[in-house]
Structures are given as C-alpha cells and as structure tokens.
Amino acid sequence: MSNPDPSIIVIFGASGDLTRRKLLPAVYNLAESHLLPEAFAILGIARPPIDDTVFRSDMRKAVEQAEGEPLDPGLWRHIEERLHYAHGDFQDPGFYEQLKARLADLDKRHQTAGNYLFYLAVPPELFGTIPKYLAGADLTREQDHAWRRVVIEKPFGYDLESACKLNANLHAAGLNESQIYRIDHYLGKETVQNIRAFRFANGIFEPIWNRRYVDHVQMTVAETVGVEQRGAYYDRAGALRDMVQNHMFLLLTLVAMEPPISFRADDVRDEKVKVLHAIPKFTDADVGRAVVRGQYGRGPTPDMRAYREEPKVDPHSTTETFAALELQIENWRWAGVPFYLRTGKRLERRATEIAVQFKLPPLLLFRKAGVRDARPNVLALRIQPDEGISLEFQAKEPGPFDHLGTVKMDFSYLDYFGAEPSTGYETLLYDAMIGDQTLFHRMDMVEAGWQVVQPILDAWRRSPPPDFPNYESGTWGPAEADLLIERGDRQWRS
Numbered sequence: 001m002s003n004p005d006p007s008i009i010v011i012f013g014a015s016g017d018l019t020r021r022k023l024l025p026a027v028y029n030l031a032e033s034h035l036l037p038e039a040f041a042i043l044g045i046a047r048p049p050i051d052d053t054v055f056r057s058d059m060r061k062a063v064e065q066a067e068g069e070p071l072d073p074g075l076w077r078h079i080e081e082r083l084h085y086a087h088g089d090f091q092d093p094g095f096y097e098q099l100k101a102r103l104a105d106l107d108k109r110h111q112t113a114g115n116y117l118f119y120l121a122v123p124p125e126l127f128g129t130i131p132k133y134l135a136g137a138d139l140t141r142e143q144d145h146a147w148r149r150v151v152i153e154k155p156f157g158y159d160l161e162s163a164c165k166l167n168a169n170l171h172a173a174g175l176n177e178s179q180i181y182r183i184d185h186y187l188g189k190e191t192v193q194n195i196r197a198f199r200f201a202n203g204i205f206e207p208i209w210n211r212r213y214v215d216h217v218q219m220t221v222a223e224t225v226g227v228e229q230r231g232a233y234y235d236r237a238g239a240l241r242d243m244v245q246n247h248m249f250l251l252l253t254l255v256a257m258e259p260p261i262s263f264r265a266d267d268v269r270d271e272k273v274k275v276l277h278a279i280p281k282f283t284d285a286d287v288g289r290a291v292v293r294g295q296y297g298r299g300p301t302p303d304m305r306a307y308r309e310e311p312k313v314d315p316h317s318t319t320e321t322f323a324a325l326e327l328q329i330e331n332w333r334w335a336g337v338p339f340y341l342r343t344g345k346r347l348e349r350r351a352t353e354i355a356v357q358f359k360l361p362p363l364l365l366f367r368k369a370g371v372r373d374a375r376p377n378v379l380a381l382r383i384q385p386d387e388g389i390s391l392e393f394q395a396k397e398p399g400p401f402d403h404l405g406t407v408k409m410d411f412s413y414l415d416y417f418g419a420e421p422s423t424g425y426e427t428l429l430y431d432a433m434i435g436d437q438t439l440f441h442r443m444d445m446v447e448a449g450w451q452v453v454q455p456i457l458d459a460w461r462r463s464p465p466p467d468f469p470n471y472e473s474g475t476w477g478p479a480e481a482d483l484l485i486e487r488g489d490r491q492w493r494s
C-alpha cells in the first residue's frame with residue numbers, strides 16, 4: 001500500500017450533505033485505518049460565516065451521526081486539530097486570492113508541502129467556475145513536486161455538448177487529465193470493485209464469458225425511494241442521465257471489458273472505453289423498439305405520491321423516473337448477446353444486480369424424461385443490498401423420478417468478510433490522495449457514455465411521452481419494459 005503524500009483536502013461545499021454524510025465520515029474511517037498521511041489538513045469552504053470552532057463541532061456531530069456511535073476521542077482530536085474552515089463566495093474571483101494565502105498558511109502549519117486536493121462538492125453549475133478561478137490564482141499549476149488535483153462529483157454534464165464543454169473548460173483552467181478525478185460513487189462500492197477481481201483473479205469464468213456461452217446479461221438498479229427532496233435537480237435530469245449514463249454504464253463496462261494488460265489506471269480505462277465505443281448508435285427506430293421510459297404514479301399507501309406531486313417537480317413533468325433498454329456490444333466477444341439495463345425509482349424492491357444468464361445445454365436430454373421446464377444457469381452479482389454472488393444450477397430432487405430443481409451456490413460478503421463501517425468514499429479519497437486514477441472516469445469515457453444516450457434523449461425530446469405516469473409506485477415499472485425483454489423470449493428477474 002502506498003502512503004498518501006502530505007496534503008490538504010480543500011472541500012468546496014463544506015456545509016452540504018455530501019460533506020456531512022460521506023466525506024468527513026470517510027476521513028474519520030481512513031484515520032481509524034491509519035490511511036491518512038501524518039502531515040494532513042482539511043479546509044472546508046462554504047458560505048455561512050462561521051469559524052473553525054463552530055465548524056469542528058458541527059462536523060463532529062455529523063460524523064457521529066454517520067458512524068452511529070460515539071467517536072473515539074483521541075482519533076477525533078487528531079482530525080479536529082487539522083480541520084479548518086473558510087467562508088466565501090465561490091463566484092467571487094477575489095476570494096481565491098484569500099484562499100491562496102490561507103492555504104499557504106496551513107501548509108506551513110501542517111507541513112503539507114503544497115499538495116492540494118480540491119474537492120468540488122458543489123452544484124454542477126460551479127464545476128467549470130471554481131477551476132477557472134483556482135487557475136486565476138495560480139492554484140492549479142503543479143510545481144516543485146507539489147501536486148494539484150481536482151475531484152468532480154456527478155453529474156458530469158447535462159448532455160454530450162455540455163460534457164465536452166466542461167472537459168474543455170477544465171483543460172482551459174490549466175488542468176491536465178492526470179489532475180482531474182471524475183468521481184462515480186458506484187466505484188467506491190466494494191462489490192463493484194470486486195467485479196474486476198471476480199473476472200480476472202479466477203480461471204474458470206473467463207473462458208465462458210462470451211457469446212458462445214452467455215445468452216444475455218441483465219442489469220437492474222432498482223430503488224424503492226422516490227425523488228425525495230431532490231425534485232428540482234431530478235426533474236431536469238431523469239433516470240437516463242441520473243443513473244444510466246454513469247453508474248449503469250460503469251457496471252456495463254466492468255462486466256463486458258476485455259482483460260486489461262495491467263491494472264494501471266490507463267490500461268483499465270482504455271478497455272472500459274472500448275466497450276462504450278462498441279455500442280451501435282441508436283436510431284429513432286431503435287429508440288422506439290429498444291428503449292422504454294416510465295414515470296411513477298401513486299402507490300397503494302398515502303405516502304407514495306405520484307412523481308408529478310413531489311415537491312419542486314413540474315405537475316406536468318415528462319421526466320422519466322424509469323428507463324429500460326436493450327443494447328448490443330458489437331465486438332468479437334459479445335456480438336449478438338443482448339444487454340438489458342433497467343433502473344427506476346419507486347420500484348418494488350431495492351436491488352442492484354448484474355445477472356449473467358448462460359445458454360441452455362445443447363441437448364435437453366432431460367426433456368425425454370418428462371422435464372419440461374429447462375432452466376438456464378444464472379450467475380448473479382448482487383451489488384446491494386445483501387451483497388454477494390450466486391450461481392444457480394439444476395439438481396436432481398431426491399426420489400425415484402427425474403425431477404429437477406434450481407439450486408444456488410451462494411457467497412455472502414457479510415458472512416465471509418463481516419461488515420466494516422464504510423461510506424463508500426474511503427477508497428476514492430485515498431486513491432485521489434495517492435494519485436491512482438483507476439477508479440475515476442477519464443474524459444473519453446464520459447463523452448462515450450453521453451454519445452450512447454444522446455440519441456435517446458433527442459428522440460424523447462422530439463416525442464413527449466403520451467401516457468405518463470405509466471407505472472404504479474411499488475411495482476416493477478411499466479408493462480412495456482416486460483415486453484421489451486419478453487420479445488427476446490426472456491424475462492426480468494424479480
């Protein structure tokens with residue numbers, strides 16, 4: 001393991017939810033695992049005019065709440081002594097000169113060698129602005145071995161054009177690709193990182209991981225929650241932008257990529273981006289045939305409001321809260337194997353799962369023995385909840401007849417590895433501090449993802465949905481999504 005360099009994490013948006021619920025608790029967990037550098041500091045920046053003392057006690061409460069238990073006093077003291085606050089207006093170029101002076105001061109005090117990790121936990125409108133002003137104050141230029149890195153949260157762009165523009169703006173602010181860390185919190189999940197280990201640390205799966213043996217792959221990211229308090233953001237985004245273009249494409253690339261020549265960041269990212277480039281461009285006809293959108297209506301209980309009744313949502317909104325699509329990956333490994341993706345809010349169960357369904361045996365000998373229902377082998381990677389991996393296969397039921405039953409070999413993370421308190425941001429923060437970009441999106445991958453979804457967004461814009469809301473809260477989404485997969489004689493797993 002590398003030891004992170006001495007550094008200061010500068011959090012823009014320090015009064016926000018992300019800082020309270022994820023970032024500071026992740027720092028605490030890293031400290032607990034001795035994974036923070038000794039020379040280290042955090043500078044939180046936000047608008048409220050408070051001082052270090054108030055910020056510290058506020059953060060202490062937030063971390064305590066996230067941990068769900070009293071903090072270790074020694075450990076918290078260690079963090080608190082390194083925790084600072086500055087208030088300012090991110091849109092005011094003058095503020096960045098003050099910031100520079102403050103950082104120089106903290107650098108001396110904590111011996112952090114001029115290494116700064118700027119974390120933009122702010123609304124997306126500021127993703128371009130902050131780096132521009134940082135560059136104006138000469139804070140993005142790396143010098144004398146001092147590194148400068150910028151971590152950007154999602155959503156990265158609103159469409160293909162805005163994503164390309166944002167990339168161009170970051171580069172115009174003097175940042176090169178090795179300084180930009182585009183975060184996707186799905187990559188912080190152990191179960192997502194494990195896909196790589198599962199595929200490339202085992203000998204038995206890779207030979208059958210292709211069109212000769214795989215019938216199809218289905219990926220589900222189902223949530224039971226609605227849009228909660230995020231109506232203003234979500235109504236402009238929708239499921240395709242919010243989940244498919246980033247999180248689901250990430251899962252797709254991990255499942256479908258070729259083995260990289262090494263686990264160095266660019267070797268891995270080269271293979272991932274090829275998967276997205278191999279998806280044929282959707283025509284309008286493809287969108288009509290292979291993509292389904294939905295919006296939730298009310299559910300059986302009074303708290304299950306229709307999407308259009310949610311706070312800060314347009315009562316005539318045509319934003320989709322559900323999307324399902326069938327796509328192809330046109331390369332030698334996957335040609336002809338459909339990948340079905342579906343995601344939605346207010347569905348029946350919370351489940352993120354990737355299921356690889358294998359072809360049936362070439363000759364169904366058991367049919368002659370009266371077995372009608374042949375069941376395929378399914379390998380299910382359960383990302384959350386109930387994290388684990390299972391393999392379904394057929395077994396003979398005891399007795400004098402040839403009766404088959406589907407049984408499961410099941411691996412559960414919890415049983416094998418126990419549960420560590422984790423926010424999912426520990427690895428991401430640690431990797432950003434040691435300069436490992438493997439788990440962060442490279443520019444071409446983000447743009448390739450938008451290239452796939454852009455024709456769908458365009459087609460949808462041209463023909464608004466006539467039937468929204470088209471699924472009841474608490475169900476598995478619109479009936480058309482079932483038809484989409486049933487057309488290929490397949491079924492969603494429920």
Ligand code: BG6
Pocket residue numbers: 154223242352
């Ligand atoms: C976020 C989306 O990126 O991911 C949310 O903006 C969604 O709409 C969330 O609820 C899901 O994350 P997780 O980790 O709960 O699956």
